[in-house]
Amino acid sequence: EAAVTQSPRNKVAVTGGKVTLSCNQTNNHNNMYWYRQDTGHGLRLIHYSYGAGSTEKGDIPDGYKASRPSQENFSLILELATPSQTSVYFCASGDVGGHTGQLYFGEGSKLTVL
Amino acid sequence: GQQVQQSPASLVLQEGENAELQCNFSTSLNSMQWFYQRPGGSLVSLFYNPSGTKQSGRLTSTTVIKERRSSLHISSSQTTDSGTYLCAMDPGTGGYKVVFGSGTRLLVSP
Numbered sequence: 115e116a117a118v119t120q121s122p123r124n125k126v127a128v129t130g131g132k133v134t135l136s137c138n139q140t141n142n143h144n145n146m147y148w149y150r151q152d153t154g155h156g157l158r159l160i161h162y163s164y165g166a167g168s169t170e171k172g173d174i175p176d177g178y179k180a181s182r183p184s185q186e187n188f189s190l191i192l193e194l195a196t197p198s199q200t201s202v203y204f205c206a207s208g209d210v211g212g213h214t215g216q217l218y219f220g221e222g223s224k225l226t227v228l
Numbered sequence: 229g230q231q232v233q234q235s236p237a238s239l240v241l242q243e244g245e246n247a248e249l250q251c252n253f254s255t256s257l258n259s260m261q262w263f264y265q266r267p268g269g270s271l272v273s274l275f276y277n278p279s280g281t282k283q284s285g286r287l288t289s290t291t292v293i294k295e296r297r298s299s300l301h302i303s304s305s306q307t308t309d310s311g312t313y314l315c316a317m318d319p320g321t322g323g324y325k326v327v328f329g330s331g332t333r334l335l336v337s338p
Contacts, residue, residue: 145324157314157328164324172325204259204270208328215318216276217326222269 117141120205120220127227133192135223137205145210146188147217148172148180150201157204163188195227231255232317234329241305249332251315253296258320260291260301265331274300274313276321297304304337 117140127133139146147162159172171179178197179191188207192199196215202224208217231254251260259278261314263271275282275289277298282289291298297318298317302309315329 147326156330159325162324163248170324206271208326210318210324215278215320215326216261216273217316218273219263 118205118207118218120203120214120221120223122223124224125226127144127192129226129227131195131227133195133199133225133227135190135192135203135205135225136190137190137220139188139205139207140186141207141218142185143207143209143218144185144206145208146182147163147206147208148178148188148190149176149204149206150185151222152201160190160203187188192225195225197227199225200227201225232315232327232329233333234315236332237330238333239335241334243305243307243338244334245305245336247302247305249300249302249313249315251298251317251329253298253309253317253319255296255319257293257296257317259313260317261326262289262298262300263314265310266270266313269311271314271318271325302334305334307338309337310334310336 119138148160149157162184181189205220206217233252235250261276262274266297277289277291286303288301312331314331
């Protein structure tokens with residue numbers, strides 16, 4: 115069974131602080147994704163990666179950085195967190211563009227920036 | 229750009245009624261996937277359906293690539309079916325991005 119694990123599941127941060135959200139997948143997928151989900155906006159793609167060492171900008175990358183140090187791990191970094199980044203963040207892995215495009219999602223990380 | 233139109237935006241059913249959820253795509257697609265999300269929960273894959281019809285219990289997914297549409301049929305709805313249903317397409321243009329619909333919020337009342 116495909117598995118994507120996120121940490122932390124809940125995080126409260128202060129404005130201007132640094133936040134790192136981590137994602138680990140055991141699917142051996144090349145592609146990994148970070149989304150945020152907000153009421154009224156649905157799922158929006160922040161950054162994605164198609165392999166270790168690569169990161170690509172998604173649709174809303176401003177204020178976020180990403181890091182893919184290995185096949186299994188993909189992190190989302192908020193260097194200077196702002197209240198507008200309060201949201202639920204989802205990590206996903208998949209073989210999109212390959213033989214199968216099926217996505218597997220993590221449990222989500224709820225971030226509150228005060 | 230690539231777009232996915234999902235309908236209806238919301239739906240209220242009495243337990244036992246059937247539902248038909250639709251997704252229409254503005255471009256060709258390589259594959260599509262249906263997800264279920266309980267409030268406050270994660271996205272659970274229901275179907276990965278490049279084309280044709282797939283069934284799992286009371287759920288049936290049908291994708292017609294030439295017509296650029298996909299549907300999710302829920303038969304004999306139950307209160308536990310309540311939640312949001314999302315479709316997502318892989319446009320197959322050589323990139324790695326998936327395009328999501330805006331979701332259908334389903335409420336099944338007893």
